[in-house]
Amino acid sequence: MYYSSGNYEAFARPRKPEGVDGKSAYIIGSGLAALAAACFLVRDGQMKGEHVHILEKDSIPGGACDGYKYENVGYVMRGGREMDNHFECMWDLFRSIPSIETEGVSVLDEYYWLNKADPNYSLCRATVDRGQDAHTDGKFAISDRGAMEIMKLFFTPNEQLQDKRITDVFDDEVLTSNFWLYWRTMFAFENWHSALEMKLYLQRFIHHIGGLPDFKALRFTKYNQYESMILPMVKYLEGFGVQFHYGVQVTNVTFDCAGGRKLATGIQVLRDGKAETIGLTENDLVFITNGGCVENSSMGSQDTPAAFHTALKPGGGWDMWRKIAAQDPSFGHPDKFCSDPEQTNWMSATVETLDQRIIPYIKNICKRDPFTGKVVTGGIVTVKDSSWLMSWTINRQPQFRQQPKDHCLVWVYSLFTDKPGDFVKKPMRECTGREICMEWLYHIGVPLDEIEDMAAHSANTVPVMMPYIDAFFMPRAYGDRPDVVPEGAVNFAFLGQFAETKRDTIFTTEYSIRTGMEAVYTLLNVDRGVPEVWGSVYDIRDLLNATVQLRDGRKLTDMDLGFKEKLVLKEALKKIEGTELEKLLKEYQVI
Numbered sequence: 001m002y003y004s005s006g007n008y009e010a011f012a013r014p015r016k017p018e019g020v021d022g023k024s025a026y027i028i029g030s031g032l033a034a035l036a037a038a039c040f041l042v043r044d045g046q047m048k049g050e051h052v053h054i055l056e057k058d059s060i061p062g063g064a065c066d067g068y069k070y071e072n073v074g075y076v077m078r079g080g081r082e083m084d085n086h087f088e089c090m091w092d093l094f095r096s097i098p099s100i101e102t103e104g105v106s107v108l109d110e111y112y113w114l115n116k117a118d119p120n121y122s123l124c125r126a127t128v129d130r131g132q133d134a135h136t137d138g139k140f141a142i143s144d145r146g147a148m149e150i151m152k153l154f155f156t157p158n159e160q161l162q163d164k165r166i167t168d169v170f171d172d173e174v175l176t177s178n179f180w181l182y183w184r185t186m187f188a189f190e191n192w193h194s195a196l197e198m199k200l201y202l203q204r205f206i207h208h209i210g211g212l213p214d215f216k217a218l219r220f221t222k223y224n225q226y227e228s229m230i231l232p233m234v235k236y237l238e239g240f241g242v243q244f245h246y247g248v249q250v251t252n253v254t255f256d257c258a259g260g261r262k263l264a265t266g267i268q269v270l271r272d273g274k275a276e277t278i279g280l281t282e283n284d285l286v287f288i289t290n291g292g293c294v295e296n297s298s299m300g301s302q303d304t305p306a307a308f309h310t311a312l313k314p315g316g317g318w319d320m321w322r323k324i325a326a327q328d329p330s331f332g333h334p335d336k337f338c339s340d341p342e343q344t345n346w347m348s349a350t351v352e353t354l355d356q357r358i359i360p361y362i363k364n365i366c367k368r369d370p371f372t373g374k375v376v377t378g379g380i381v382t383v384k385d386s387s388w389l390m391s392w393t394i395n396r397q398p399q400f401r402q403q404p405k406d407h408c409l410v411w412v413y414s415l416f417t418d419k420p421g422d423f424v425k426k427p428m429r430e431c432t433g434r435e436i437c438m439e440w441l442y443h444i445g446v447p448l449d450e451i452e453d454m455a456a457h458s459a460n461t462v463p464v465m466m467p468y469i470d471a472f473f474m475p476r477a478y479g480d481r482p483d484v485v486p487e488g489a490v491n492f493a494f495l496g497q498f499a500e501t502k503r504d505t506i507f508t509t510e511y512s513i514r515t516g517m518e519a520v521y522t523l524l525n526v527d528r529g530v531p532e533v534w535g536s537v538y539d540i541r542d543l544l545n546a547t548v549q550l551r552d553g554r555k556l557t558d559m560d561l562g563f564k565e566k567l568v569l570k571e572a573l574k575k576i577e578g579t580e581l582e583k584l585l586k587e588y589q590v591i
Contacts, residue, residue, distance in 0.1 A: 001485075001522040004529025010092065014528035016046045022283055023047060023524075026267055028250045029289030029317070030056040031063025032509060033495040035233045036093055036516030037287045042240040043096055045524040049240030055269065057249040057315070061234055064294045065509075067224030067400065073301050074460045075350050075400060077411055078294060079469075080393065081229075082186075082379070083111075083219045084208065087510035088531035089517045097232045101222075107232050114222055118396070121216040122378035123367040126181065131365055131445030134384045136178050138213040139552045144559060146173035147550055153199050162477035164195040179550070182212050185382045185391045187507065190415060192343055193473040197506065204505045207536035210549040215379030224399050229509075247272070249315045252323040253288060253492070262328065264492040270315060285491050285523050287516075290324065290482070291334060291498035292317030293507075296341075297466045302433040306465035308417075310341040318468075321498070325482075332482040337474050337498065341467040344474060347417045347428050349436045349463040351410040357458040359408065361444045362394065370397050370408045380413075383443045388414035388421055388428050392440060412440050417465070423451065433461030472497045472506045484515050485522045493519035503533040544588040556590050 004010075025041055027034045038054060041047045054061070060068075069075050083090070094108040102110055126134035142150075153161075153169045166189065167175075174180055175191060183189060187201060211217025221228035238244075252268040264286045267278040280286060295316050300306035312318045321334040338344070353359065362370060366377045376394035383390045392412040399409045417429040423442035424435045431439070437455040446454060455461070481500040485493045493499075497506045499515045517530050536542040548555070561569065573591060576582045585591045 001518055001526075002529055003532040005532050005535070009529045010531065012528060014044050014526050017524040017526055019283075020045055020047050020524060023285060024051040024283065025053065025285040025287065026278065026280075027052070027054045027287040027289075027495075028253070028267070028320075029063060029292075029495070030054050030058075030061035030244070031289055031496060031512065032065050032229070033497075033499075033512035033516045034063070034287065034289050035061065035230065035237065036089075036513040037495055037520055038237050038242055038516075039093055039097070039233060040517050040520040040526075041524075042237065042242065044526050044528060045520050047524075049237070049242045052237075052240075052242045054237075054242065054244050055248045055250055055267070056244065056246050059246050061244065062226050062230040063289070063292075065225040065230050066294075067226035069400065069402070070299070070462075073299070074462045075352050075403070075409055076299060076462050076464065077224050077350050077399070077409070078297060078348055078464050078466065079413075080395065080411055081221070081225045081509050083221075083509060084205070084217065085219065086207070086534035086536070087508070087513075088534060089514040090510050092531055093513055093517070094229075097236050100232045100235055107229070111219070111221060111228075115219040118374045119216070120218050120220060120375050120378050122214045122381075124365050124377075124381055125213060125215075125379075126382045126384045127365060127443065128383075128385045130443060131361065133365075136181070136213060140177060140179040140182075140213070140550055141552070142177040142179045142550065143173050144551070146170075146177055146179070149174050150179075150202065150550065151547075153195065154202050156199065158196060158199070158478075161194075161196040161199060163475045165192050165475050166195050166198050167191050169195045169198075178213070181382060181384065184415070185380060185389065186212070186215075188346060188413075188415065188470055189473060190343065190470065192475075193470065194475045196476065197473050200503070200505050203537040204503070204533065205536075206546050207534070207539070207542045209546040218379060220375075220395055222396060223401060227401060250320060251275075251315050252320060253286060255324075255327050255492075257328045257488075260488045261490060262330075262486060262488045262492075263490045280491065282491050286493075287519055288324070288492060288494050289496045290317065290321040290332070290494050291337060291471065291496070293469050293471055293497060294466055295468055297464055297469075300433055300463040300465075302460050302462070305430055305432055306347065306463040308341075308345070308429050308465050308467060310467050312338060328486075329479070330482060330486040330488075332494075332498070333480045334498070336476050336480045337471040338468055340474070342418070344470045345417055345465065345467045346413060346415050346469055347463060347465050348411060348413040349433060349440075349461050351412060351437055351440065351459050351461045353408040353410070353459050355458050356406070357450075357454055358441070358444075358446070361441070361446055362408070362410075365444060366394065370394050371406070373397065386414070386422060386443055387416065387419045388439070389416050390414045390440065390443060392444075410440075412436065428463075429465060431463065433463050436463050437461040484518045491523065493523055495519055503537075540584070541588065544585070544590050548589050553589065556585075
């Protein structure tokens with residue numbers, strides 16, 4: 001497997017890999033990474049579809065990319081997906097996946113047209129005082145000292161950030177700024193999370209710093225991610241004859257690691273309650289989705305809280321990874337991620353409005369009509385003075401194809417599930433859906449004497465607790481996540497958010513799809529390059545632009561410098577007068 005850039009290889013079709021007709025594949029899990037691996041197997045690896053087996057313990061595919069209506073409970077979206085125009089592996093895949101809504105076009109075509117016609121941007125990023133605009137006004141509001149702390153992290157070698165926390169590299173100069181408000185709520189970072197992941201995010205999305213305050217950098221699917229992404233992939237795979245095995249729980253994968261050569265020898269499963277082992281040869285490829293950010297998720301209802309289940313049970317993704325990791329040091333260290341659910345949990349809730357009573361309060365904040373079918377909030381609205389640190393968003397409506405046209409779906413999430421609310425004086429984790437809705441209605445300005453009635457009769461709210469949703473952000477060192485294809489591996493690879501690949505960032509759709517692509521291309525020796533991570537971190541234009549944007553447009557010459565520093569700067573600027581460098585600095589408003 002090797003990396004490529006540009007469109008020379010992007011449009012090329014690889015030759016059929018040698019010996020592929022004699023190989024089969026077993027994919028553990030059916031999340032985005034697993035389905036992507038299956039797609040690359042049949043598209044680029046040209047493996048026979050009937051030779052590809054997807055083993056899924058649940059009754060439906062998709063993993064964390066969900067979106068369902070549960071009978072007698074309501075609509076549930078545990079999370080949402082924010083996409084970037086430089087998700088190179090994702091768009092490489094979706095150009096080949098036919099739309100299930102528009103005949104003759106791909107999912108990428110559909111997505112591209114939608115976001116060109118209806119570009120995303122927010123008109124209110126944060127509120128205070130019960131629905132009043134917090135007037136962050138697109139500003140990062142960060143001091144020069146805080147900006148220097150970010151720059152220092154940006155240039156710190158990864159090796160020096162092993163097991164470090166964000167609070168080891170940032171102080172209040174950053175942590176009290178609008179920059180951190182935008183960042184932590186958009187990406188779900190907590191102060192105690194990994195400084196290394198923070199740095200990787202800064203470098204990965206440096207070209208979008210200017211779009212952080214108003215989300216103009218983001219793109220969204222038309223419907224929820226299950227209907228917009230997962231279902232088209234499943235239909236595509238079924239068209240090749242790929243075998244889906246639901247209700248099959250993988251408990252372990254066994255390996256022979258003698259002599260540094262690592263061979264997967266068996267997959268231990270529970271099928272219909274009975275234990276069995278799928279024997280493997282060198283021609284049986286195994287793709288392992290290890291760990292799981294939505295494991296132990298629990299769903300409440302309008303009248304019941306979502307339980308906080310922290311005990312990891314046998315047969316789950318974490319338990320399986322622990323058993324795998326015990327067999328060889330190169331298979332990672334799962335307990336670095338799943339040992340402290342108090343530091344990895346947050347909650348979400350899906351609010352379905354049932355009439356028009358709540359809609360005016362939504363319009364007052366987002367300045368848009370949610371029923372136009374176009375962008376509504378344009379990303380999350382963060383309640384800056386919420387003790388739960390609540391944020392909420394409304395994507396294009398309807399979010400489900402079968403959703404009633406006069407109902408609006410709102411996604412609410414909070415990072416602090418253990419803090420008492422501002423209206424409902426209880427922690428979010430103890431609240432029913434109705435009580436969570438009450439807290440949200442309070443913060444969007446509904447009159448106090450109408451809140452309880454609206455939450456009970458004008459909305460249906462379904463809460464979800466996810467104890468391990470932020471597990472991948474826990475402080476870590478290299479080796480804690482296994483490489484996609486560990487050194488010496490013969491017939492297996494790791495997939496998803498707890499596999500290690502270069503330069504890309506976890507908690508993204510791109511990361512999942514990239515690991516699937518790299519796994520297939522490596523094990524089958526596909527003669528085509530995997531698109532490298534977009535190189536904005538190496539582009540002087542993006543670096544200059546981000547530097548100025550982070551300082552809210554202030555030029556280098558506006559910095560509060562000492563007398564000697566001013567002299568040095570003056571001399572440096574004099575030396576570049578009339579050069580291309582001076583033109584570049586002026587073009588990006590550095591000087």
